[in-house]
Amino acid sequence: MIDGALIVAMLVAAMRTATPLIFAALGELIVEKAGCVNLGVEGMMLVGAVTGFAVGYTTGNFALAFAVGAIAGAVLSMIYGVLVLHLHVNQYAAGLALTIVGGGASAFWGQAWQGLNMRGMGPLEIPGLSALPTLGDLFSRLDAMVYLALLAAAAIAYVLTRTRLGLIIRAVGENHDSAHALGVSVIGVRYGAIAFGGAMAGIGGAYLSCVMTPLWIEGMTAGRGWIAVALVVFATWRPARLVLGAWLFGLVTIMQLHGQGFGLAVPSQILAMLPYLVTILVLVLISRDATRIRLNAPGSLGKPFQPTA
Amino acid sequence: MPLRLVPRTRPSRLAQYGAPVLALVFTVAFGFVLFLSIGRDPWAALHAYFVAPISSAFGLSELLLTALPLALIGLGLAIGFRANVWNIGAEGQLLLGAIGGGAVALALWGEGVPGTFVLVCLTGALAGMAWAAIPAFLKTRFNANEILTSLMLIYVADHLLSWLVHGALRNPQGFGFPESRLFSPEALMPILWPGTRLHIGWLLLPVAAVAIWFMSRHTLAGYRLRVSGLSPNAAAYAGFSQPQSVWISFLLTGALAGLVGAMEVAGPVGQLLPEISPGYGFAAIIVAFLGRLSPLGVVLAAHLLALILIGGENVQLLGVPIAVAQLFQGVLLVAVLASDVLVRYRIVRIGQLETDEAAA
Incomplete structure (x- = not known):
């Protein structure tokens, strides 16, 4: 009953489902490495999804759609930036506000696109890969953004650990007072990180509406932004683990599509709970080791920064 | 004119009451611009949103x-x-x-x-x-x-x-x-x-x-x-x-x-x-x-939010998407959080600050 073709189909679906999570969570990872928790990922994804869809639907140009989605996410994230960095608002509250604004704005201005369909993105042909036995079938069905998400993860891991920029970001996140004393512009670095986080969430949202579904429905992220935030904790702030975590969620999510195929007599609504229940479960498993969280979490995470002079 | 925020030693009483009002004024102003931008008469839309729903006994209930x-x-x-x-x-x-x-x-x-x-x-x-x-x-x-x-x-x-x-x-x-x-x-x-x-x-x-x-x-x-x-x-x-x-x-x-x-x-x-x-x-x-x-404060705020929810349904009659209610909620929360800065901080000019410190 379970044959190769089905497994390939499931893996393809799982990797596609994981892709928006990888983009959004990588963005949040950078924000948190710089010391801020932005709970507005859900709102930024929605804004990216609707603007990306509007552009993709109108022009048929995917690169443009992702660019616009990224810009929209970054613009929205600036509300969070001003609230947290200049007005010293509690980070959790500011992130929640962003989620509500993003949800409302995308639903309000997305009305004209509600329920419309667009032609999705075709797979990326990589010479050689698709000729491989069995696996070739998998590679020949993945689109460019799936690969780009993995490249982004690798690039972020490299930048964080091997470059001066990464060192500055981590310094700001570990101890903003020391970084400030060393002459680093804490506010400047955090603005950059927050904008990057917004752009990545926007791309994740645009992938959801332009490639994965491909259509726009208000509130279509259905908690993916929050799962992305949870993924960062789950990955203990490491890009490679983040990708693995996202694939795991991808697999769990598509179980609801294939569950009945395996002869599981479980109602679809119960299967649909799985990604959320798994998120809770992995959070519990990771968080129960408080030392591990403390050792890996950026030292200044969530703390307000008020330069003394 | 460079400005700086200086933490207050105790929260400002005036700002405690003033800040939520300021946030509300900002949200209504946002609504005015929003309705104008989608080609509705802003005064009529604001009236339909914030006044009409509570102009009858049933509306109040x-x-x-x-x-x-x-x-x-x-x-x-x-x-x-x-x-x-x-x-x-x-x-x-x-x-x-x-x-x-x-x-x-x-x-x-x-x-x-x-x-x-x-x-x-x-x-x-x-x-x-x-x-x-x-x-x-x-x-x-x-x-x-x-x-x-x-x-x-x-x-x-x-x-x-x-x-x-x-x-x-x-x-x-x-x-x-x-x-x-x-x-x-x-x-x-x-x-x-x-x-x-x-x-x-x-x-x-x-x-x-x-x-x-x-x-x-x-x-x-x-x-x-x-x-x-x-x-x-x-x-x-x-x-x-x-x-x-x-x-x-x-x-x-x-x-x-x-x-x-x-x-x-x-x-x-x-x-x-x-x-x-x-x-x-x-x-x-x-x-x-x-x-x-x-x-x-919560009881008062609940009635205001209730008006935002009900008003959103009411302006649907004018062809405004109901999502406007969620948008207003988000803008209101941003404004509330932002205006809270007035409660906790004084805004001073940098020159002013030095004079204050010299005096102290």
Whole structure:
């Protein structure tokens, strides 16, 4: 009953489902490495999804759609930036506000696109890969953004650990007072990180509406932004683990599509709970080791920064 | 002119009252520009949004009816936020209250037991409390972030409700529609204001507000909650346990949200449906902040948020998407948070600051 073709189909679906999570969570990872928790990922994804869809639907140009989605996410994230960095608002509250604004704005201005369909993105042909036995079938069905998400993860891991920029970001996140004393512009670095986080969430949202579904429905992220935030904790702030975590969620999510195929007599609504229940479960498993969280979490995470002079 | 924020030694009293008003003015101004930008007469639209819905006795009763869930949940959330406990999942606790209360109403359907609605409300409160106990347990026992767990449980509750109204609790004579039977009359909340939908559950609002005010001001538990929010280190030094704050905050809010859920299905809704809340659990977060986490403030803020929800429905008649209500909520929350800076900080010119310091 379970044959190769089905497994390939499931893996393809799982990797596609994981892709928006990888983009959004990588963005949040950078924000948190710089010391801020932005709970507005859900709102930024929605804004990216609707603007990306509007552009993709109108022009048929995917690169443009992702660019616009990224810009929209970054613009929205600036509300969070001003609230947290200049007005010293509690980070959790500011992130929640962003989620509500993003949800409302995308639903309000997305009305004209509600329920419309667009032609999705075709797979990326990589010479050689698709000729491989069995696996070739998998590679020949993945689109460019799936690969780009993995490249982004690798690039972020490299930048964080091997470059001066990464060192500055981590310094700001570990101890903003020391970084400030060393002459680093804490506010400047955090603005950059927050904008990057917004752009990545926007791309994740645009992938959801332009490639994965491909259509726009208000509130279509259905908690993916929050799962992305949870993924960062789950990955203990490491890009490679983040990708693995996202694939795991991808697999769990598509179980609801294939569950009945395996002869599981479980109602679809119960299967649909799985990604959320798994998120809770992995959070519990990771968080129960408080030392591990403390050792890996950026030292200044969530703390307000008020330069003394 | 370079400006700097200087922390105040004590919060400004004027700003405490002025800041929410300022935030409201900003939101209305945003609405004006928004309506103008989509080609509506802004004055007419603002009138339709904020004035017309409460220009009749029935409209006022609807405002009170909508403010009730927001105020009850907001009162609980404010206690938690003060203690730095972040229950974002009140919407899920509300849904469980609706499921629990609804299940009792359906179990006693047609039995004619007098006062069934009391049982419905009690079960709802217990169900909400039980749902809220999950993130509290995961937080205190496993250190799992309560924001994420309580939020994930909203989606789980939503699917649970959907499953039940599609299956076990579906109306057997309902032609397969995903909805329960209409509750029997004895399971419905008795009407308080004849000719409207306002039910006797409203009487709980002043009771809850005074009880929570009393608890937070005049009991040791309330004092502990406030201290653990203001200064976790001081609370720990005084031997106040953080797990206790988490439990009190979650169970209290869960009970209130569950009660709200039960009163919604036994009140204006009258049956179980896949969708029973227009986001009361989320709007209550704004209510708590707008009310500056004080019981009286929360009650006032709930009526304002209720107007935003009702007004959003009303301007649909002018062809404005209902999503405008969520947009207003978000803008209002941003404005509330931003204006709070005036309470905690003085804005001074840099030159001014040096003069002040020289004088001191």
